[in-house]
Amino acid sequence: MILDMRHFKAMLLAALIIVGIGIRCGRADAETLTVAGGCFWCVESDFESVPGVEEVISGYTGGDLENPTYKDVGRGGTGHYEAVQITYDPAIVSVEKLLALFFRSVDPTDAGGQFCDRGDSYRTAVFYSNPTDKKIAQKVLQQAQDALGQKIVTPILPEQAFYKAEDYHQDYYKGTGLVLTRFGPKRQSSAYKRYRKACGRDARVHQLWGDEAAFALTY
Secondary structure, three states, X not given: OHHHHHHHHHHHHHHHHHHHHHHHXXXXXXXXXXXXXXXXXXXXXXXXXXXXXXXXXXXXXXXOOOOOXXXXXXXXXXXXXXXXXXXEOOOOOOHHHHHHHHHOOOOOOOOOEEOOEEOHHHOEEEEEOOHHHHHHHHHHHHHHHHHHOXXXXXXXXXXXXXXXXXXXXXXXXXXXXXXEEOOEEEEHHHHHHHHHHHHOHHHHHHHHHHHHOOOOOOO
């Protein structure tokens, strides 16, 4: 019985190792895309619903300050954007598709922020990591501009260090913690929905893009 149990444990350990290797190998094929689209809560919420997207992390990028905080970025002067880093499986969803969805989920004609959120940290941007990705982003931007019929001001910028935002910003849209709002204490998920509607994000995206609007909720 002792030998059988040892044999079982050895087999279990081997199986776990194989599974672990399989997971790492699967993730080795994953790619990342970094975009800034105003409030990162909203962009994170939108792209986590896309099949093939494995993870979306809210953070800061594009500036000079190392390890910035939310307060640092909000005060201005750091050069950072509120951004998200999207990890996706290119066998399921292409970077072209993700970028097309991105442009149709924001107001890319606004150089001063997004919706009710104003200031440099809320501007839109696409960040590329190599010349090929830059060309793809430029192509998708041009296609979006042609479809929209208006000048798109979203810059395509070289990728810089990405700093993960504080834990309480991650998956904010589905959080269950209580937060104090102008409507009184609310669960995070409820507060997020109220904020998104009050900010006019979906209404403006639908106004701009019509049937091509991506992710636009009831407005």
